[in-house]
Amino acid sequence: DAEITQSPRHKITETGRQVTLACHQTWNHNNMFWYRQDLGHGLRLIHYSYGVQDTNKGEVSDGYSVSRSNTEDLPLTLESAASSQTSVYFCASSGIGMVEQFFGPGTRLTVL
């Protein structure tokens, strides 16, 4: 079955380290999104992509970057992890003509 996966599911890192969270979908969806979930804030958009080589900043993009070299993957990189980036990160995708997004299982990141 087609699906969207995230890895790792749990990650502990130290302040200042670079961290990359993987997102992979097998639906061949053009559109991919990264959100972070924090208590009391719901989910907030970090970055999104509407296709290969396309990336856009979301509401809370500072300290994060993405690149889209193929349809299936949108890795999220924290250039220099900060304690404020401790959160649960969700990747989502959506196909052409779709209005809803499909979410991955999430990655819980702790920055010490």
Place this chain on the structure above:
Amino acid sequence: AQSVTQLGSHVSVSEGALVLLRCNYSSSVPPYLFWYVQYPNQGLQLLLKYTSAATLVKGINGFEAEFKKSETSFHLTKPSAHMSDAAEYFCAVSPSGSARQLTFGSGTQLTVLP
């Protein structure tokens, strides 16, 4: 600009009772509206969506929601709660059109009491 307000961060109901989760939105353009459910340690699952067709939208697991433009509301209801409905529920809005960015509310944790 868009925003979503979910009234009540925690809602408790008895098993078999009516579930009502409130969502009000603000949007400068005609919106699409969504309800997602999140079970513990899982991703979000779409319950239902409004895309400017019928104002009463039926979703999975017996949930439904009614779009009321005059009240800028999209409340989620279910006639009879089950224990399995205990989860966190998120209302979200996007501009009409496909694959637009979602703006989420802060979520409502639903507890179902035996």
